[in-house]
Amino acid sequence: MRAETGSNSSSPRPSPLSRRPALRVAGALLGLLALAGCATPPPKDPEALAEYNEANDRYEKMNRKAFGITMWANKYTLRPVAKAYIWAVPRPLRNSFGNLYQTMNEPVVFFNDVGAGKSRRAGDAFVRWCINMTAGIGGLIDVASYAGYKHHDNDAGLTMATWGVPSGPYLFLPVLGPSSFRDGIGYGIDVGLAPWNYVPRGYGxxxxxxxxxxxxxxxxxxxxxxxxxxxxxxxxxxxxxxRSAYQQQRKAQAAAIKADNRATVPDWYSNR
Known part of the structure; x- marks a missing residue:
């Protein structure tokens, strides 16, 4: 689990290459839908009602229980593992793993950029993937950033946000962390967009x-x-x-996508 504190985290949501996390997300969403009657009723006080609406957290009691479980797991399992990893693995190697993670997810970013109608961003994602998979030794080195093609995040939840689809209630999923109805559904879509999930599954x-x-x-x-x-x-x-950091980050990411109206053809090409 992570605290969402930036708009361009090096580790976005769990990778859509893994089906099992997606099944856990879907199961959690179905469980919450079945327990919709347990939603916290809105307060009658006007100020409290405004705060309630801004938080968009009608399942707060359930979410806080999930948060407590996650913090327990963080204290006794997740944090010790993360600290041991930091101690054992040098920073350059950790950066390479982060680069690989980003590169393998670039096709998903590309498809979502296309879905959002942002051809320039889609082109950047495609070029990043091509450069890093070749010159970047399969994605271990982020050569594309040095060539001027910086990484940007996108996923189906953000694409739907650019279409005007509301986020739906805030959710905190055990261990997986903060999400929403829209983002949970979007994650399932991203699993379907990841081309690696369609490669024949040999042992290797x-x-x-x-x-x-x-x-x-x-x-x-x-x-x-x-x-x-x-x-x-x-x-x-x-x-x-x-909760606030996550919601603000998602709004900022969606706004950045909407505001990106760069020309489809890069300047270096059009100025030849």
């Missing part, structure tokens, strides 16, 4: 998929462990802080 590919998913998860935890520690230490209500 299954092994790689598991290793990739586990390493990506641990690397993501290690990237954000200090930020989460800081939130837990300084915040009077860490749950509300993480």
């Amino acid at each position: 590919l299954v092994t790689f998929n598991w290793a990739y998913s586990i390493m990506g998860t641990i690397n993501g935890m290690a990237t954000n462990v200090d930020a989460l520690d800081q939130v837990l230490k300084d915040s009077l209500d860490p749950y509300a802080t993480i």
Whole structure:
């Protein structure tokens, strides 16, 4: 689990290359839908009602229980693993794993950029994938950034946001962390968009998929462990802080996609 504190995290949501997390997300969403009657009723006081609507957290009681479970797991399992990983694996190697994680997810970013109608962003994602898969030794080195093609995040939840689809109620999924109805559905779509899920599954590919998913998860935890520690230490209500940070980040990411109206053809090409 991570605290969402930036608009361009090196470890975005769990990778759509792994089907099992997607099934857990879908199961959690179905469970919450079945328990819709347990939603916290809106308060009658006008100020409290405005705060309730802004938080968009009608399942707060359930979400806080999930948050408590996750923080327990973080204290006794996730954080020790992340700290051990940081101690054992040099930073350059951790950066390479992060680059690999990003590169393998670029096709999903590309398809979502196309879906959002942002051809320039889609072109950047495609070029990044081509450069890093070749000159970047399969994605271990982010050569594309040095060539001027910086990484940007996109996923089906953000694409739907650019279409005007509302986020739906805020959700906190055990261990997986903050989400929403729209983002949970979007994650399932991203699983379908990942081309690696359609590669024939020989023994070597299954092994790689598991290793990739586990390493990506641990690397993501290690990237954000200090930020989460800081939130837990300084915040009077860490749950509300993480909820607010997540919601603000998603709004900012969707707004950045909408505002990106660059010409389809890069300047270096049109100025030849």
